Amino acid sequence: MxxxxxxxxxxxxxxxxxxxxxxxxxxxxxxxxxxxxxxxxxxxxxxxxxxxxxxxxxxxxxxxxxxxxxxxxxxxxxxxxxxxxxxxxxxxxxxxxxxxxxxxxxxxxxxxxxxxxxxxxxxxxxxxxxxxxxxxxxxxxxxxxxxxxxAADDSPHIEIGTVYPTDDIRGALYVDPMLSKHFAILGSTGTGKSTSVALILHRVSQLSPEGHIVMIDPHGEYSAAFKGCGELFNVDNLALPYWLMNFEEHCEVFLTTDGAERQRDADILAKCLLAARMKTKAAEQYGKVTVDSPIPYLLTDLSSILVNEMGKLDRAGDTTPFQRLKTKLDELRADPRYTFMFSGMMVSDSMGSFLAKLFRLPANGRPISIVDVSGVPSDITSVVVSVLARMVFDYAIWSRTEAQRPILLVCEEAHRYVPKDENANGQAVRKILERIAKEGRKYGVSLGLITQRPSDLAEGVLSQCGTIISMRLNNDRDQACVRAAMPEGARGFLDAIPALRNRECIACGEGVAIPIRVRFDDLEPEKRPASADPSFAALWRETGGEQEIINRTIKRWRGHGK
Structure with missing residues (x-):
């Protein structure tokens, strides 16, 4: 016909x-x-x-x-x-x-x-x-x-805005389906993504004031949004114990070589690290201790074990890998930028208190932890995120016989940590986030991925997200990536993605009854993240006090050690 x-x-x-x-x-x-x-x-x-x-x-x-x-x-x-x-x-x-x-x-x-x-x-x-x-x-x-x-049914849900093109029909996200199958929030820079993320997390927090949410904040913009209902962590108060790192994370921090030399250094580090963990009293009460066991050890012990092992060698040439490891260890201990992780000579077993405050156990009406990693040195940022993500996942695995406390892990700028390039740095964080995406829901771990470049995310991770909330995407590759991840019935909505206004989104998947286009609600000023774009025209008209601004800035700059 x-x-x-x-x-x-x-x-x-x-x-x-x-x-x-x-x-x-x-x-x-x-x-x-x-x-x-x-x-x-x-x-x-x-x-x-x-x-x-x-x-x-x-x-x-x-x-x-x-x-x-x-x-x-x-x-x-x-x-x-x-x-x-x-x-x-x-x-x-x-x-x-x-x-x-x-x-x-x-x-x-x-x-x-x-x-x-x-x-x-x-x-x-x-x-x-x-x-x-x-x-x-x-x-x-x-x-x-x-x-x-x-119309939202009686299932627990949050209202995020108004369904387009109506004026009064509310758009709802169903919390259990959205969190149990993971979700992704996508949108180009300047589309209101950060404010929309804050809105969704505020609504979830209001629905579940005794919940457990951990958010990785790479730019330090969400602390302003959650100072009233969350716990804020940065390099000044995070106090992340270095001994919580597993062997792979230790390698990313301590090893500076490649190829065959890296493998040799790794073998030496594994032997000395295990000996250092075994040396502590805490190791005596546990049966099998491995290099991955989160058992406290002293950096001084690791250093002395390296020196002892080096002393057992016959030829001077063999000491090079030991010297490399000891030099790196001394650098970490002496550099004030790493104080939040490698601080103090004495080590106490703070794992319980660290997990309790990070995971909000109990929440006491403040269900969200904002972990600001903007002050973390860039060379170990991926390791810090890896440790935090792995703590969430490992806790969920080892607490299966206990009363369940599901945890939501929200990762802003996710393409940094789960990149498409498999040879990129930070393999430990990539592995743990991919594992959470694939297996997290079995153990009560939900993953929320936020990114402006979905095409730079590792293949398969976005497809593991049962709910996709897409704001405007300007790049053709990003649009194609989202199109491949969205269910068949949402394809008609996808054509509208390049034409969405700021603070509008297409939501589809498990968290909504059917695909919807939603205009997000306005968020109260005190609940917004510090992500507003500066007005060049307005700010360039202001003048006065420049020297004091420079002096104060330099003082903070130098004092932070960055």
Whole structure:
């Protein structure tokens, strides 16, 4: 049916069918007024089907007082069809001109709801039981219909904004499906991503004030947003014990060589590190101790063991790897930038108190920990993030026999830690975040990935996220990456991603009933992150006090050791 004659003949038959159906008292509209028929079903092909629309009818409805009806037939809007006693809701994905002046639209079915006595819809659910047959009438969707579609059920949920194009229908995220299957928040710089992340975490915290959320903040912008309802950690108060690192993380910090030399250095470090862990009293009460066991040890012990092992060697040439390790160890102990991790001669077993304050156990009404790693030296930032992420995962594994305390780990700038380049630095953090993405939900660990460059994320990690919240993405590769990760029914929404306004998003997946386009709520100023773009025009008009600004800045700069 590709040639002009056969298509026209088919459409004539549809029009005849329409008149017969109208005379017979066909399907009723879902609103009090009769909005009529927009067009007909042309082809049914599973999730992606085709309908034909009457352009004159579409044009006439554009001035309708109901914004949902006025949007009828546009890309990203919804239409409905009656099959038996059920209304099928479909999303318009593409539009093109037909050969006889009609409009041909590709649609994706979203779900179905029962027709009620007034002709409206209730009990909407995802998925389709029965498909319409070619020739079935296509009708516009009203705001009342959308209210039934987006109405949140009794499951725990948070409201994040208003569903487009309506003015008052609330967009909801279902907390359990969103967190149990992981989620990702994507958006180019300047789209309001940080404020939207803060909004979602604030709403989750309000719903669960005794929850357990750990957020890795690489720019130090979220401390301002959560100072009232969270615990804030940075290099001044984090006090991350170095002995919590496993062997792989030790290697990333201590080893400075590559290839065969690196393997030799690693073998020496493994032997000496195990001896240092075994030397402490804490090791005596545990059976099998390995290089990975989070048992406290003294840096002085590790240093003296390195010297002793070096003394056992016959030829002077063999001491080079020992000297390298000892030199690096001495550097870490002497450099004030690493004080937050490698501090003090005495070591106490602070693992319990560290986990309690980091994981908010108990939360005491402050369920979120913001870990500001902006002050961490760049060469060990990935190791610090690796230790924190691994603590979350390992705690979940070893506490399986206890009362469960699920933990949400939120990772901002995720493409830094799980990059597409498999040869990039920071393999330890990459491995643990990939493992959490694949296995975390079995143990009650949820992962929230936030990134402006989804195309730079390791393949497979984004696809592990059951809920994707995408703000505007300007890059073609990023858009293609999101398109590949989103479910089939959301493809029509994807075309709107480059055209989204600031603080608008497309949400799809497990956390929403059906894919939705949402305008985020405004967040109170005191709950916003410190991520606003400066106004060059306004700030460049200000003057005065420059020398004092420079002096204070230099003092902070030098005092921080960076």
């Amino acid at each position: 590709t040639d002009e004659v056969s298509l026209k003949q088919f459409l004539d038959e549809l029009n005849n069918y329409s008149e017969e159906e109208s005379n017979a008292g066909g399907p009723v509209s879902s609103s009090a007024e009769d909005l009529g028929t927009l067009g007909r079903v042309l082809e049914i092909a599973g999730s992606g089907s085709q309908i034909t629309l009457d352009p004159a009818r579409l044009h006439a409805l554009q001035s309708h007082r109901d914004p949902s009806v006025a949007m009828s037939g546009q890309v990203g809007s919804q239409v409905k069809m009656l099959v038996g006693s059920a209304w099928l809701i479909a999303n318009v994905r593409t539009l093109r001109s037909g050969q006889d002046g009609t409009v041909l639209a590709a649609i994706d079915f979203l779900g179905e709801g029962q027709q009620n006595l007034q002709g409206g819809m209730s009990n909407f659910r995802r998925g389709v039981t029965r498909y319409p047959i070619p020739g079935a009438a296509v009708q516009p969707v009203t705001t009342e219909d959308l209210r039934a579609v987006f």
